[in-house]
Amino acid sequence: MKLFKVAAAIALCMILTITASAGNILKGSFIATIKDALTGNPIEGVSVYFSDVKVGGITNANGEIVINNIPEGKHLIEITHVGYNTISEYVDIIGETKKEYVLSHTVVESNTVIVTGTTGATQLKKVPFQVAVLNKEELLQNNATNIIDALAKKPGVSTLSTGPAISKPVIRGLGYNRVLTINDGVRQEGQQWGDEHGIEIDEASVNKVEILKGPASLIYGSDATAGVINIITNVPVANNTLKGNIFSGYQTNNRSTTNNISLAGNRNNLNWNVYTSVVSAEDYKNKYDGSVFNSKFSQKNFGGYVGYNGNWGYSHLLLSKFNLKAGLIEGDRDNDGYFIKPVAGGGEERATEADFKSRIPLVPYQNIQHFKIATDNSFKLGKQRLSINVGYQHNQRKEFGNVDDLNERELFFDLKTITYAAQLHLQEMKGWKTSIGINGMHQTNTNKGLEQLIPDYDLFDVGGYVYTRKTIKKITLSGGARYDTRNIHTSDLMNGLDVKGPAIKRSFANFSGSLGIAAQISHNLNVKLNIARGFRAPSIPELASNGAHEGTTRYEYGNSDLKSEVSTQIDAGFDFNTEHVSFDLSVFYNNFSNFILYRKLQNTGGTDSLINVDGQDLTAFQFEQTKASLTGIEATVDFHPHPLDWLHIENTFSFVTGRLKQSIEGNKFLPFIPAPRLITEFRGNIKKIRNHISNGYVKFEIDNTFKQHNIFKAYNTETATSGYTLLNAGLGADIVSKKGNTFFSVHLIATNITDVAYQNHLSRLKYAAENMSTGRTGVFNMGRNFTIKLNVPLNFSLNAGR
Known part of the structure; x- marks a missing residue:
């Protein structure tokens, strides 16, 4: 009820303010001509976009563009075209505003506009923290089995995976509830606390991803202590245009097929987008394991939005529906090394070739459904702007593990979440751009399966903040403060009719904030420094879990006495760019008090504490807290040797180490820290x-x-991992008409060309059962794989209405 009162109050204030201000809103328009700096010729197809009001378009054959219905005021424009430098600058829209731009050819891009971690669109070089950007073109030119795997080539980003369908983001050594995922302005809420839970977003529908590395609690509150993954799906197309896209992809290793169709339109500023994807795969293969039984999956996704952009701002209604069925890889084999499967009536038998080639997951498997509807709004209020985002999500995760009753749901988490956020962007005063905001969520979880891993619970949190930024010549200062509260109330954790965990009622509150500076020392050199304090309230599983679930080898006990994690990070970096060389370097130190981790429990005999579940002995773990720190470095060097400006030689390096302030059983390293990577x-x-x-x-x-x-060896919690080298390759091109319009693009990608058998350090499959015939523990990652992608863009012009 608290949330509904907050949302109602915000909506009422919005309606009253808009009604009172509507008569004072003036129409703005932007008219520009864009030419080549070298030849002076107009450039067709240049993208011009105002991120904060979500309007834009592309230039015509004369290099001209007209964008109407822009709220008057100062807006950040981004002008981009392949092979040219990006222009980003603030434009003061007053009535009919005309501008001329010239674009220069470049092979280095360093002036991207971002929206993550700030209260409005901002030039990347003016934010004091590190943000990596992945665009649609990069997604097409690289291969991945899910959207999180696609991010892992960015320095500082890793994935914790449980097979090809399930990957979780890890930023600078931290994952799970320490990384917050945003999708089209809505905080994505599923069961991200578990190893075998993904983020329920389809890669084929994604247009752009922004990755903020470091504490982002100031803007986003709890659960953003490691960073934020901001996934942008819906982007309005130019006014009076209709755009479509047909995408198809195929991978040879697991015969994965991906088909995506999208269609977007904008008629007199009434804009919309609709997309649908179907993905399916057989079991993947590698040199040591052959076909990995039950690594298959099938996925369907549907979504889109409808909205209106006017001189007063915009209002968009977004909807998506995601459905994934994924096998849970247990890795059990017989004495001869063949994968086995359970059979009805008891017992086991070898998996067959037909089982490996099937696209329908076998027991055990999970079915994840995620429905989301949200409204995203921005309103001009005189010389101020109000942004409001309210969303509802329904996440259902079902585990099926009974071969004698295929409809029996051993686990069934039914999670409902309402998220809300409001920002008031104040009128600029003496160069200070200040915003005040409030955001939070109300969440309920109900168990509907036979077993309970976590209890039914009710969660409500709310936080308020102020954020400000000012640019003084070539120096940008930014920072702010925030206060949050979170209330959690759980029911008794049940085992049939028995109580195996008492009800819990806890409240958490904390301050967070940041202060940073970005300085453009010269035309080529930019320096950044940021200090941030973040916090994370313990998750429900950390507080109250008591049970086992498929896909892991653990039996988990929560700890109801846990306190909030608090982190303080110092982040420094610089980027140096010339016509032929770009160099980025960042270092960080992140200090945690009350860091939450789990470790194995011991029995009275000093050996592993085992819990027998359905005839299987599982090792017992419990959550606890300690002081810890993480230190790391990330570097990128991109070299374009003259006169071979078309050639890029790029190196990216990531390294992070996590240490306990006080060793545990002689171990000083934090568990599950990604290996260094070049x-x-x-x-x-x-x-x-x-x-x-x-x-x-x-x-x-x-x-x-x-x-x-450098692992946490205590109680065999973690094992060391050998290094490996993978060779990958790719090529592609656009097939175009005489006028340069793209008919289609084709991409050919080869990964792990030499078919190396390897285990990623953050793969949960490392800890699957031992292959008794070879002595190798666990399951290995995917082997050699060839991918073909075909992308067909469709563009139509609509006649403008009167």
């Missing part, structure tokens, strides 16, 4: 190959992941 890519870009072939590229990549021996 990726070297040789890439050739050719803008025009022939009359009908353009934007071609060919690349070769050496992916070096080093050994990880």
Whole structure:
């Protein structure tokens, strides 16, 4: 009820304020001409976009663009075109505003506009923290089995995976509830606390991803102590246009197929988008395991939005529905090393070739359904702007593990979440751009399965903050403060009719904040420094879990006495860019008090404490807290040797180490920290190959992941991992008309060309059962894989109405 009162109050204030201010809102328009700096010729197809009001378009054959119905005021514009430098600057829209721009050819891009971690669209070089950006083009040119895997090539980003369908983001060594995922302005809420839970977002529908590395509690509250993954799906197309896209992809290793269709339109500023995807895969293969039984999955996704953009702002209604069925890989084999499966009536038998090639997961498997509806709004209030976002999500996760009753749901989490956020962007005063905001959520979980891993619970949190920024010549200062409260009330945790965990009622409150500076020392050199304090309230499983679930080898006990995690991070970096060299370096130190981790329990005999569940002995773990710190470095060097400006030689390096302030059983390292990684890519870009072939590229990549021996060895919690080197390659191009319009683009990608058998340090499959015939423990990652992608864009012009 508290949340509904807050939402109602916000809505009432919004309606009253808009009604009172509507008569004072003036129409603004933007007219621009964009030319080539070298030739003076107009450039067709240049993208012009105002991120904060979500309007934009592309230039015509004369290099001209007209964008109407822009709220008057100062807005950040982003002008982009392949092969040219990006222009981003603030434009003061007053009535009919006319501008002229010239774009220069460049091979280095360093002036991206972002929206993550701030209260409005901002130039990347003016934020004091580290943000990596992944655009649609990069997603097409690389291969991944899910959207989180696609992010893992960015420095500082890793994935914790449980097979090809389930991956969780890890930023600078931290994952689970320490990383917050945002999708089109809505905080994504599923069961991200578990190893075998993904984020319920389809890669094929994604347009852009922004990755903020470091505490982001100031803007987002609890659960953003490691960073934020901001996934942008719905982007309005230009006014009076209709755009479609047909995408199809195929991977040879697991015969994965992906098909996606999207259609977006904008008629007199009434804009909409609709998309649907179908993905399915057989069991994947590697050199040691052969076909990995029950690694198959099938996925369906549908979504879109409808909205209106006017001179007063915009209002969009978003909807998505995600459905994933994924096998749970247990890795059990017989004495001869063949994968086995349970059979009805008891007993086991070897998995057959038909089982490996089936696309329908077998027991045990999980079915995850995620429904989301949200409204995203921005209103001009005089010289101020009010942003409001309210969303409802229904996440259902079912585990099926009874081969004698395929409809029996051993676990069934039914999670309902309402999220809300409001920001008031105040009128700029003496160069200070200040926003005040409030956000939070109300969440309920109900168990509907036979077993309970976590109790039914009710959660409500709310937080308020102030954020401000000012640019003084070439120095930008930014920062703010925030206060949050979270109330949690659980029911008794039940085992049939018996209580195995008492009800819990806890409240958490904390301050967070940040202070940073970004300075443009010269035209080529930019320096950043940021200090941030973040916090995270303990999750429900950390407080109250008591049970086992498929996909892990653990029996987990919660700890109702846990306190909030508090982190303080110092982040420093610089980027140096010239015509032929770009170099980015960042270092960080993150200090935690009350860091939450789990470790194995021991019995009175000093050996592992085992809990027998359905005839299987599972090792018992319990959550506890200690002081800890993480230190790391990330670096990127991109070299374009003159006169071979088309050639890129790029190196990215990531390293993070986590340490306990006081050792546990002689162990000083935090568990599950990703191994150091160095990726070297040789890439050739050719803008025009022939009359009908353009934007071609060919690349070769050496992916070096080093050994990880700095592990938490106590109670055999974690094992060391050997290093490995993967060789990858790719090529692609656009097939175009005489006028340069793209008919379609094709991408050919090869990964793990030499078919290396390897285990990623953060793969949960490392801890699957031992293969008794070989002595190797666990299941290995995917082997050699070839991928083909075909992307067909469709563009139509609509006649403007009167």
